[in-house]
Amino acid sequence: MAEPNKHIKIITGSGTDHYSISLKDTLVSYLRSINIQVEDLGTSSYYSAAAEVGRRVSQSTPSSSPEVRGLVACGTGAGVSIFANKFPGVFAVTCLTPADAVNARSINNSNVLAVSGKYTSAETAVEIVDAWLNTPFNSPCPASNNKPWPEEMERFLDKSLVEMAEIGKGDLDAANIAIDNELGGLANCVNTPTEKEVLVLLSSEIVNK
Known part of the structure; x- marks a missing residue:
């Protein structure tokens, strides 16, 4: 098995509804398959799960190695985003499309990705995660018409x-x-x-x- 990616660590958590559990587990498996380090906190009430992910990301530093980001899921992706954002230095954004994820990274330097288990298919969620992982801050994005x-x-x-x-x-x-x-x-x-x-x-x- 290849060595896990040394540059990014993802902390994940989700609510207890079947929508978010299934999607979170799918994304955890995908992240591990591409050698991203994952700390899966499991499932809890959506506000508790999101708060714990937000707390862990907040406690990391910009110079942390590996860089620490978070991934949270609930039915709509909105609730977990709200509660993850309760912590300083956390920039959680709910993304329903890959374009949302590119904008969130380019403009907001998002370090927590919130996804919707009810409205996002597994295939689209993987595309969203890829876009979010691979887009640098301040890069061309849909909001800039894909230009600098x-x-x-x-x-x-x-x-x-x-x-x-x-x-x-x-x-x-x-x-x-x-x-x-x-x-x-x-x-x-x-x-x-x-x-x-x-x-x-x-x-x-x-x-x-």
């Missing part, structure tokens, strides 16, 4: 790595100020005035809550 990001957007994404990591560490005011400062530059990357106005309004609503 404009220079201004690249600078925003690079800064976001530091700023996103601070969210949840008790310094939300500073994070909100940083987001406000970046809104103008990000809006300039949008093509039409209508889209620009919507972007600023939505972002302001999120920041000021």
Whole structure:
């Protein structure tokens, strides 16, 4: 048997519904077949399973070797994403398509993948996992029309790595100020005035809550 991949370790967990158990087990088998290290935490209530995966990923460091990521599953993929995201430094995203996974890695540096056992076939889930594993941060993706990001957007994404990591560490005011400062530059990357106005309004609503 080939040696496990030394660069990525996946911690997995799922809810107890039959949808998520089956899909999680399929993906664990697939990951091991491609020599990815997997620590399978088994099944529990979807919120407990997701929280434990989120906690483990949060306790790792960006320089950890191997890199630690998480994989969580429930019926829709939404609940496990919510609870994994309760922990600082966790960027869990629910992905229903491979394009979602590419965007999540390129834009959000997602380190926890949430999948839906009810709405995603095993074949599609494997494609999603492959896309999520193999897409670097700040790379061309469907959201960038599969082209390199404009220079201004690249600078925003690079800064976001530091700023996103601070969210949840008790310094939300500073994070909100940083987001406000970046809104103008990000809006300039949008093509039409209508889209620009919507972007600023939505972002302001999120920041000021």
